[in-house]
Amino acid sequence: MDWSIDELSSWDDKICEIGHNFGLNWFDIDYEIIDYHEMISAMSYTGLPTHYRHWSFGKAYERTHTLYNAGASGLPYEMIINSDPSISYLMAENQMYIHILTMAHCVGHSDFFKNNRMFANTSPELVIPKFKAAAKYVKELIEDPSIGIKEVETIIDACHSVKYQIPRYPGIKRHSHEQLKQIYAQKVLEDTTGEYDDFDLDKIPLERDYNIMAFVSDHSRNLNEWQRNLMSIVEESSHYFIPQALTKIMNEGWAVLVHEKIVNELNLPDKYHIPFVKLHNQVVRPHLGRVNPYHLGYNIFKKIEERNGFEACLLVREVHNDITFLRNYLDEETCQELNLFSYSYKKSKNHISVDETSDDEGWEKVRDSLIKTVGLNSIPTIYVEEMQKDHTLILRHEHDGRDLDMQYAKKVFEYIQELWGEKVQLYTVLEGELWEF
Helix, strand or coil: CCCCCHHHHHHHHHHHHHHHCCCCCCEEEEEEEEEEHHHHHHHHHCCCCCCCCCHHCCCCCCHHHHHHHCCCCCCCCEECCCCCCCEEEEEEEHHHHHHHHHHHHHHHHHHHHCCCCHHHHCHHHHHHHHHHHHHHHHHHHCCCCHHHHHHHHHHHHHHCCCCCCCCCCCCCCCCCHHHHHHHHHHHHHHCCCCCCCCCCCCCCCCEECCHHHHHHHHHHHCHHHHHHHHHHHHHHHHHHHHHHCCCCCHHHHHHHHHHHHHHHHHHHCCCHHHHHHHHHHHHHHEEEEEEHHHHHHHHHHHHHHHHHCHHHHHHHHHHHHHHHCCCCCCCHHHHCCCCEEEEEECCCCEEEEEECEEEEEECHHHHHHHHHHCCCCCCCCEEEEEEECCCCCCCCCCCCCCCCCHHHHHHHHHHHHHHCCCEEEEEEECCCCCECC
């Protein structure tokens, strides 16, 4: 080990001074030094030391631990939580130059959490106590002899299958049925165009409801209070993580740009600077056959800085998410420089082939194809269309040209049935034909 706590503290002070000089504004960061076992555990619990218990986290731990021990997978250099203060983990086995890079990298992440509009409603100051209270509640249910771990995991399993079937843009408030009824009653009353002449105020829901968990919790006749509470816990967790899913490319690209700018100002001695350059290049290298978010985000931010200065980068990191970021700044020149292309599996020929390359005719299709896969865009959107008088739940897949994976969709459908406790119908389009579950 070539570092000490005092040295880490000294470098942290220098990093913070330079970061402030660049106009960055982040939450205070509390660093915790952990060993690789604890790092794997932190990864498995998505960085949150107070997350509720569930078998899927243990499965993730065992898988990561096995791959790491077999030399088939590495571990992150750091992890940081969107909280106030931010909590970041440094792995004890790492060398000083890695710690310097990761502390500078964490400044970038925390700055992004604090300033990007997608995170405006995540209440970072309440994150740790909220998750701690949720974990305590789940533990109490597991230890309750009238409920137990099997019943608890049955509900959490079902909720995890639809955890992103909620409004996917932060800040969208879901109205209760009673609130919607008042809104639409007023619209019917004030209508002079005839648009609402046949509007049924007794219909449930009165408009498409994209929050399956909340709808089921509100309207199911077969759930106990503790089950509804568990659903609320999972839904709250999903709302917290959605901004991170929506900004993965930007967030990582920004943190890389920030750590590069800060470290370049640190005047590191050669024993740190040379391995830092090597590590930095490893982080931002392209990956074969898939997008490296560090590589893509960093290169786009570098282009913005070259053309418009770092002040423009500060504004971009504040107002965009990955979709708008790529739509506005992934231009033809950048696509060509990064050698981006799109490909797909051809079912009829049973092989994968290239669809478009980044030439002057295909680059926009390459960009649009990429946008379809970033964040939550690869997860199908299902909404509640109607609850019939006999309580049959009608769901519909918002088809965007991509068919559902039927094996996976069938399992999710069964989970929804389990939560609802009555008849459910799900409609989608499969190979151009209407399909009903």
